[in-house]
Amino acid sequence: MSASIAVPPGDLRQRCEATSVRTAAGDAVYEDGAVVPAGPWQPLTDDLCHQLTPSADTADATLVELVRAADIKPHLLTAPHVTALGRADSYPNAATTTPNYADGRRIGLHLDNWDKLDYENKARGRRRLCVNLGPGTRYLLLCNIDIQAICRAVRPDYATCYPHTDDLRAYIAAGLPLTCLRIRLAPGDGYLAPTEYLPHDGSTAGYAEPSTAAFWLGHWTRGAFSPPLLARGGEAG
Template sequence: MSLKLSFTSRAALQARAQVTGVRAVRGDVRFEDGAVIPSGPWRPLDDGLADRLRPDQSITDNVLVEVVKAEDIGLDHLSGPGIHHLGRAVSAAKSPTTTPNYQDGQLLGLHLDNWDKLDYASKHTGRRRLCINLGPGTRYILLGDADIQTICQTVREDYAACYPHTDDLRAYITLGHPLRCLRIRLDPGEGYIAPTEFLPHDGSTEGQDESAAAFWLGRWARGAMGSLV
């Protein structure tokens, strides 16, 4: 399964999305050794790739990416059974990726979350994460187009018994396997819902000012919060 993103207007998606490849970082003290980051340059999202991102009805809600705006999110979406407020984070300006290793501050690059502690067979069933950009700056969500189950099948003989990890993504890239990276612009008051346990991802403030973001985990139905695209 690959990255699937819900949209109704291809032009609206293309107006805020770009694509590039990735590379593994070596010898840059800002990043963990082997961290996977966008390689650049960013290119427009062409019609063919945009159409391949569109999900059909066989795609379950819990692996779908959606782009939303805060004003369409009711309070009932932010609390209740299975919904967990993760808190807020401030991202420095002009950073190609934003998530640090909280032990030493080095940036992780594209990575996988593990809030739900799921094994390989269950990794696609995790909760999705809701993120809202609180501003003041614009930010991006970065998304890899291969899911972690596919990645583990490629790099691990014991994939069926493993617990997928960011190290599997790094091994995949180090071995020369391709990964597209999509970035989607999120202005203040805009956000995303994404399967961050399942897809390589990170935030970015490349070329932008500092911004803060708020995060929740939950199980929201497709289209429950409307769509920006």
């Protein structure tokens, strides 16, 4: 299944670009085997926009939505299903942002595993809410293919496995196709994304200011943080 992004295609084109990926090796910045954007970034094609458009049947738990901090009501962050994950500071001009805290090297595009779900249930995990607190602009990086499809391609035992970032790395090492998307988030912008289901990371590439992001996990329904970020014609700088 492809990623599904609940933003009108014309608006998505204004803030989203795409590229292929590569495997890092012998790089002091990245773990060996890390999957990273290859560049250069390109505008979205008509076909890719169509693939990313959700349908009425798209499950809420697998949907990507964009939000504004100003539209987040306090009760949405204090419901029983919500877990606050804290904040993360990102250096400026970083192609990806998440480090391996054991040695400081970045892990590249990866899969979250807060809910410890197996293959069968991976699409039912909580979505992550992220808000860019600034001062700099940042990106959400997303792979266009979900981890269940990736596991089916590389694991004979996929039906009983617990999907992992290593499965993404095996998929790319096998030369299989994958597109990385980047969605621009100005300070005050945020996203809801199934980060247990879609490989992802953050990025501050091309921006001279650092960025701090705040994170929560929860089972929010589609449109809970409406009005959507771009439905009102807003555009991040």
